[in-house]
Amino acid sequence: MTDTKKLGRPRNFDYDEALMQAMSVFWTKGYDGASLRDLTQAMGITGPSLYAAFGDKRELYLKTIDLYADVDGCAPVVAFENEEDITKAIKGFLSEVVHYATEHESGAKGCFLASSVVTTVGQIEGVAERVEAAIEDTEKRLAARFAREIDKCTLPTDFPSRERAALLYDLRQGYMFRGRAGWSGERMQKDVDARVQMLLSY
Template identity: 50%
Template sequence: MKLLTASMGINSPSIYAEFGDKHALYLEAINSYASNDACTPLVALETVTDIAQAVRAFFESVIDYSTHHASGAKGCFLVSCVATSAGHVEGTAELLRDAIASTDRRIRARLDQDIEKGTLPQNFPSADRAKLMFDLRQGMVFRARAGFPDAELARDIEKYVSAVLAEPDS
């Protein structure tokens, strides 16, 4: 709380007056973070035009934010903190599920753009592949948190891109 009040330039009573208690403040922090559209891997996915390059950029960004963050953090707030408190802190599991669903929707929307453009087939399972991308991302972050070097994590990117963009079975 001392770091938070100092960085915000306010005192503890002001925080409690605004949020009520630490629990409410924590839930609001989760909600604010999850509502932020600036998730680096998603931005990479959404801004690169070529779908294979976009998926590759997504995974490269995951490695970068999991191994080179200036703060020393390995992954995002949702992975680093919220996931460990889900089921233990009332309200966090629901917010985490909402954040995951939102991420799945953003990934799916990007894949759907390429279905509409014709660069992915009409029967491409975008919802399933969006979940796959999310799950692969979480595995990469987990490995980074365990200390696997970024070069080792990067060796699997091409396999992940191939798995995500593989032609669906007829």
Template identity: 35%
Template structure:
């Protein structure tokens, strides 16, 4: 009679995976994909390379997970902006959120999604492509929300939602670069205030003004 051996029960991980991922996200955020060595990552996470591979996969897998955490955490202002009732409020929440996220005390300056792999060489190509897709996805979500605003007469009928979405994303990306260069929150807020001053009014308001 054949007997089957029970598979050994896996040992529980001796570390908090959520906390380890938080630390990894901050390393990628501050140093970029290429700049973050495995030693930097494992030291910050407080684990060995073997434990990192077992829990998160290779460096590229870890980067993807860190970006997901960043999207749901520091960059969650993007999702909140899409829920605002008017296009102007969408723009306001999006740009003000970009300022807060890129200049938050105790966090790296700039944006993981912008600077994470801009200088990545060939080994970081997949990470760079992943970030490009990440930025394009968020631009598309903004475009769809602004297209809805045009359909609801919340923006003038001649407004190009795609162009306006790219405009917002370009300003947000610029905010990230400037924040990483040391520009203060107050100075960045002045830039956003200028952008919002030129924001197109609702279609009805534009008709009344004309």
């Protein structure tokens, strides 16, 4: 049984909350566009506190990427996994994506990975692996949901789960890109139904 109490002076800020704020800044301004002043101001802490808690700028950046991949960015996937009716599940996923791309509470538009992180691939060590892992993890979860439907016999045994998962992912990326470019949610929502049908056709 390990002691949870920590030594020394306690933090007077919330670690996770500060990390979320940092993510918003990187999301909006990009890695290089986000200055330490921007970050510390948004996080409500001073420079030395940032360095003590998160390491340098690059380490903080990688932590925000992990936060996005593991928690924030997969909201549509969770919705997809938790809806039993596959038609509603797909529609729910795409609708969540559209909503996410245009109405994120942070004010940032699009997808953190697709709209900001992607720029730093090949420039900052540790980013490329994380982006690739995020793609593969998401597609696996999407494919698994389709496969579950095959088990339920509501989709034929030769239904191409992996291909449709990849397709669903690309539709996600398309909506996220459009959201970043300024498209409204209503505009994108219009052809969701047609796409749902397409994803289930065979």
